[in-house]
Amino acid sequence: MQYFLNGLPLGAIYALVALSYSLIYASSGVLNWSQGDMVMLGAYIGFSLLQALHFGFTPALLVAMAAVGLVGVVVQYCILRPLRERQAPPINVVIATLGVAIISRNIALVIWGPDAQNFPAPVSVDPIRLGVLSVTAMDLLIVVAGIGLMLFLHFFLQRTREGKALRAVAQDRYAAILMGVDTGRSDAVAFAASAGLGAAAGILVAPIFFVTFNMGAGLGLKGFVAAVIGGLGSIPGAIAGGFFLGILEAVAGGQISSGYRDAITFALLILVLWLKPSGLFIRKARQKV
Amino acid sequence: MLFQRKQVTALLVMLCMLVAGAFALSGCGGGTSSQKVLKIGVVGPESGGAAQLGQGQRKAVQMAVDEINAKKLAGDWKLEVFFEDDEGNPTKSASATNKLIQQSQVNVLIGAIHSSATLADMVVTARAGLPQLTAGSTGTSITEQGNKWIFRTAVNDGFQANALMKYAKDVLKIKKVATFTAADDYGQSGAKLLEAAAQREGLQLVAKPTYNNGDKDFKPQLLTIKDGGAEGIFMWGLYQDAALIGKQARQLDMKAQLFGASGMAALKLIELGGDAVQGLILTQTFLPDSPDAKVKEFVTKYKEKYKESPIPHAAQAYDTVYILADAVKKANGVKADALRDAIAKTSGLTLVTGSPKFNDKGDDIGKNLLVTVIKGNQFELIKTVPTN
Incomplete structure (x- = not known):
């Protein structure tokens, strides 16, 4: 039971990163490998806002989300859009996103240095005892904030004009163009939203895992696995996949062997790709966004 | 013409440099032997x-x-x-x-x-x-x-492992211990030495989990250690991991004493670990403010x-x-x-x-091994142990 409880905050983080992959994949068909590094940028920008400019946690979270969202738009506008306009093969686009990832990582290395930084926790990290179990306020905050962001995303997609445009593009890009949807604009919105989600994941995870320039690689990969397990491109799938992976890692790490934890994760990825490539949690035909 | 004049000049210059260089080298070798x-x-x-x-x-x-x-x-x-x-x-x-x-x-x-x-x-x-x-x-x-x-x-890692286990048993009266080590050369050689040292001191080793480089979530392994009832956790790895392990142990409400070796003895350990590494005991060979x-x-x-x-x-x-x-x-x-x-x-x-003073294997056994504890923002000396 304690293992299960420990898996929840990790699951919420994975779910946010998985969402950021799926959002872009669903709307523009691009697999964006720089997603993990948006997580890292979010954590570092949040860290600087807190340390150098003495922001509170919530303002730092929001400003960092906006700033990294802007980075997402710039990446989309300056790198991916020109490639799409030249009708570059998909592999080139994927490689370009890898380039963005490496550049972000090196910029972070230059600005913030190679050493890990301690991100001050906004709430207590001391354990709260519940009988034999213990949780910390920070764990609760991660889960609550994560679910809050997911609800916000849901509202955004269902109720706002931009969100509806995004869903239309995800369903059928050409039909959406014919209906007068500005796909360039909706792509930018998707990149901004997913980079912002990544940044939020970064700031939420930073108080428990430190901030390092290469933190995006591990979290990005795990988020991607969660997205594939849940069905790449599916919003509910990404959320379910994230929590499933977080809990699986916590339980398998404790009950089987911590040394094989990552092996178990990636074995599951291969199994899913083999047996049910549309994702574990998708019942019918692929339902996007 | 087979060669341009410029090329010939360049060749000649290079040859001259080679010859001069050879002379310089031999001159150098000859000069020092008399002193x-x-x-x-x-x-x-x-x-x-x-x-x-x-x-x-x-x-x-x-x-x-x-x-x-x-x-x-x-x-x-x-x-x-x-x-x-x-x-x-x-x-x-x-x-x-x-x-x-x-x-x-x-x-x-x-x-x-x-x-x-x-x-x-x-x-x-x-x-x-x-x-x-x-x-x-x-x-x-x-x-x-x-x-x-x-x-x-x-200082041979083996001396450090022995000194740590001995201190845990003699001074802290600890009976059940766990090791928590990195899954690389350094960590695994440490794990073996710690296990041997625990055996020598007659301490019960209740768990010996490992972690991979780059791991950030140590809670599953820590829970295994907690379930085993260990009173002392002996880490063998670098400071960033040790700081996170300390923090997560505290989040899990664990009261076990933490130990570490000289590999993590950096001020960054205290900076990153904060309150969670206060009281951590580790061996080192040198404290600048001694x-x-x-x-x-x-x-x-x-x-x-x-x-x-x-x-x-x-x-x-x-x-x-x-x-x-x-x-x-x-x-x-x-x-x-x-x-x-x-x-x-x-x-x-x-x-x-x-x-x-060297033993017949070549290890310095006349060294002072310092058992230190983290207090505030520095390492404090508890005890000096000879390494024999």
């Missing part, structure tokens, strides 16, 4: 991820050599030193050692820092029949090779010269040069066998990190 000179080669990572360690070694060796020559501490002998960078890479380290022996004709080698690099260098020095002293490598296997040319002025007179003198001189605080590797390298000065004076020659035997018989010196 009483001990040539010391130094190999270490002066660039790359462990550059701080190699730079510390280089600075301390240079400082010791300058002092010894200025004060004529090696009798009639003058020390001459040659540095090579190995970037912490065993292959580069072996070729750097070869270069020092062939080209600079060194009589003795100080190096390397990484245990894997030192092991590679040992093959070269043993073949050439040349004494080698490592001031930075702690890996146990170095002195387990039956190689008579190797000496170690760093009240010991020798240490104070060394730290003052080092700070004056380099405007920074010396690291343990620097203190050990500094002592190593003094051991060599003493050996060359006693051997009164640079013949490899005589020099080696003089080093092996080192005694009666009081240096920064102890009074060196």
